Ligand SMILES: Nc1ncnc2c1ncn2[C@@H]1O[C@H](COP(=O)(O)OP(=O)(O)OP(=O)(O)O)[C@@H](O)[C@H]1O
């Protein structure tokens with residue numbers, strides 16, 4: 001090892017208290033920033049995965065038909081072209097779900113409640129059974145045609161028990177008022193603020209309520225092997241559909257200022273007119289595109305904190321190293337007399353600061369990782385209000401390695417800037433001055 | 440010409456608005472292999488002169504020749520290199536590097552500069568020097584675990600490790616008791632004879648100048664006496680005009 005670097009490293013051990021103090025300050029700053037980065041890193045993936053569980057897909061295709069009075073109604077009548085395209089796309093598909101849904105009013109013994117009901121093919125969607133834990137009742141009773149599964153919260157608000165009959169008021173796809181009757185088959189554990197979204201019925205019965213044929217549905221959900229395949233799979237499936245069926249263009253921009261690509265897509269259909277079913281392909285990322293803005297905001301916040309903390313820490317580093325320079329002025333003179341060049345003196349100080357910064361930064365990241373590990377041990381339960389940003393009820397973190405590396409680099413650079421002036425002063429001293437000034 | 444020659448050297452320090460003339464026109468010549476004492480009371484200019492001979496400071500006027508070559512035109516990097524290659528330093532307050540142990544302190548100058556010494560050769564040489572200064576049992580100790588005399592022995596070994604032509608020692612015994620100081624001077628003298636290294640040491644103690652081959656006395660920045668022991672006339676280098 002380079003002699004001067006070696007001495008610089010050992011010099012850090014001379015004033016242990018001071019080194020530990022400065023190192024801890026650096027470590028603390030890095031830890032905070034790393035925690036935010038880690039949280040932001042897992043945030044969008046967690047939200048997207050949780051939503052794709054709830055929505056039963058990463059990539060979605062829905063159909064629209066123009067009805068009377070230019071009203072659009074949501075329906076997929078024949079999905080053979082869709083199925084073929086999904087198959088031909090070569091996307092890593094885990095399974096395909098077919099769902100219809102409506103927003104309606106559930107009524108039980110005078111109590112009323114607005115909710116979304118998803119009609120799912122439960123013989124196919126075994127994943128839903130694994131994901132949605134039942135508190136009461138059983139999935140087996142879903143074989144009843146008009147079976148319904150409600151979340152704990154909705155069930156208690158309606159004060160219904162398994163086996164009770166629940167009246168439902170809704171509109172069909174064409175806008176006619178309709179009523180139906182569900183039998184409560186199960187109550188699922190609550191999923192926090194999204195509990196309202198989690199009412200499930202049989203696809204066939206939902207279809208009959210909203211005026212679709214038994215083999216029709218509204219949205220095809222394509223569940224992939226993971227969130228990361230989403231964009232590529234969407235591209236591939238869209239490519240297969242293109243030219244074969246009527247298709248809304250992807251990635252349209254809306255001049256009226258649609259906030260998300262998904263909104264733009266929805267507005268697009270209002271402006272156009274067509275015959276028959278026209279398909280729309282969208283992804284969980286597009287639905288949740290605002291998540292990326294949250295992540296960017298979190299990372300920016302982390303960056304600002306990093307810089308603010310480090311400007312403060314830098315002042316400490318500059319002052320400390322000015323002190324260090326005076327304490328070691330005799331050594332500087334000695335080394336210069338023995339043949340150390342100016343640059344050598346400078347780099348000795350820079351090395352020392354660099355080692356301090358790296359030590360602090362690595363310790364900070366290590367502490368953050370430990371903190372992440374500990375925090376993610378806590379089970380907040382699936383009913384936590386923050387369920388959607390968690391992974392299976394646990395806060396989870398993902399620290400993008402490049403971001404961690406960038407943080408270390410920033411710290412190292414800022415530290416070097418902070419010691420540049422004392423190191424420069426040390427290097428500028430003539431050996432005679434340095435030797436004379438020593439105590 | 441001698442190994443060190445000063446020609447009308449003046450040194451003026453700016454001190455606020457006034458100027459302090461620490462050395463007021465000094466010329467002398469030193470023969471290779473001599474053991475030289477620069478003696479004089481406090482403030483007479485000993486350190487200033489040694490600093491200029493040691494190239495850690497430069498004269499305001501005049502010229503310092505090392506091995507016949509003028510040094511006033513050299514830049515900092517060249518001076519640093521020349522110090523490393525031709526000079527060794529021993530300081531009043533020892534000036535060892537506190538984080539290095541005895542062996543590493545002695546090795547330190549060898550790790551600077553470009554010339555790389557073979558590993559075994561280096562080890563043998565440092566071990567030899569440690570033995571020479573009587574610190575074989577202390578090689579792994581840090582400076583703060585040594586007595587003043589021991590520290591100065593380490594400094595002597597460190598000054599010799601690059602086999603310099605000249606070793607400069609500014610009041611090497613001032614921080615030592617007189618018995619230890621004498622031992623240190625004896626050691627320097629012994630090495631001076633064995634390795635034929637030129638030693639220049641300064642002292643304000645009139646009693647220890649007798650050990651020197653050549654005595655230069657200073658007072659108020661001027662030379663008041665300059666003679667080699669075996670010569671009656673003032674010391675002059677061979678070939679130099681009298
Ligand atoms: N950097 C400086 N600035 C101003 N004056 C200086 C400086 N260095 C030395 N002097 C002055 O120059 C004169 C000679 O100083 P020098 O240190 O060479 O004497 P010295 O013989 O080594 O004394 P001592 O025995 O006390 O070490 C003194 O008057 C001193 O105050």
Ligand SMILES: [Mg+2]
Nearest residue numbers: 485486487609
């Ligand atoms: Mg002095």
